């Protein structure tokens with residue numbers, strides 16, 4: 001029997017409407033819309049597309065968005081100055097510096113300059129540490145979106161075997177932590193993992209977050225598993241695919257996310273949600 005499709009696009013749309021209602025309520029309570037500022041350094045084509053989607057999603061949800069464009073040759077100091085100014089601006093609830101940055105700018109330094117309460121990407125070490133120790137914090141949008149999808153689909157995580165393939169700071173590692181906190185037994189794999197198939201075949205919940213088309217074949221999936229594909233890869237043909245061999249894996253899995261239309265839309269929905277969370281917590285502190 002083919003797997004059930006986990007439709008991130010329609011779930012994200014529902015969540016965006018909920019954010020819209022919260023934003024309207026925030027506006028009527030505080031006399032201003034929640035605000036997100038996105039900083040784009042240079043003109044990386046993929047970043048341009050992501051930023052455009054983020055800004056458009058904000059506008060649709062009633063979040064006041066502002067895009068600051070800086071030249072690719074701008075100095076770290078100029079970028080830090082902008083961040084310092086935004087940290088103090090009471091109308092800015094969320095600050096997002098679009099990655100990757102040009103090579104001459106150290107990403108770590110920039111991320112650490114963002115006030116943790118405005119770090120809607122959830123990448124600041126204070127937020128990462130809070131996630132690690134199970135304290136409330138702003139969480140990275142993509143793994144948070146995966147968790148919301150799993151919850152929405154009533155996926156049992158307590159006591160389940162969860163395998164995350166890909167261990168980046170922005171997806172794999174925080175997701176492993178969130179799954180662990182939800183009661184799963186987690187295996188986190190990277191490029192050095194030996195016998196990957198042996199690990200993935202144990203998974204009740206299998207997440208692929210690598211960036212390699214076709215990495216997860218049907219033979220690597222336990223029959224009845226829930227499969228989440230975070231990967232986004234553009235084939236030479238122009239087709240957008242994930243890391244999972246979707247057609248074949250869909251014949252063994254219980255449920256699977258498509259690419260596109262799976263995790264991607266959830267990431268943006270979570271960014272909006274994080275911005276509202278930041279705005280509401282900021283407002284509650286100042287009243």
Ligand code: NAP
Pocket residue numbers: 142165166167168169170171172189190191192193196209210211212230231232233263264265267
């Ligand atoms: P990344 O920083 O390049 O990290 C890739 C991870 O995969 C690393 O941990 C790497 O291991 C591991 N890896 C590489 N080859 C592997 C292999 N053969 N077997 C097992 N692990 C392997 O990538 P990322 O930023 O996390 O992104 C991963 C994918 O998700 C990309 O396709 C990206 O476009 C996509 N993505 C999608 C969204 C969304 O909204 N849907 C958001 C973010 C990212 P090492 O640590 O050993 O190098």
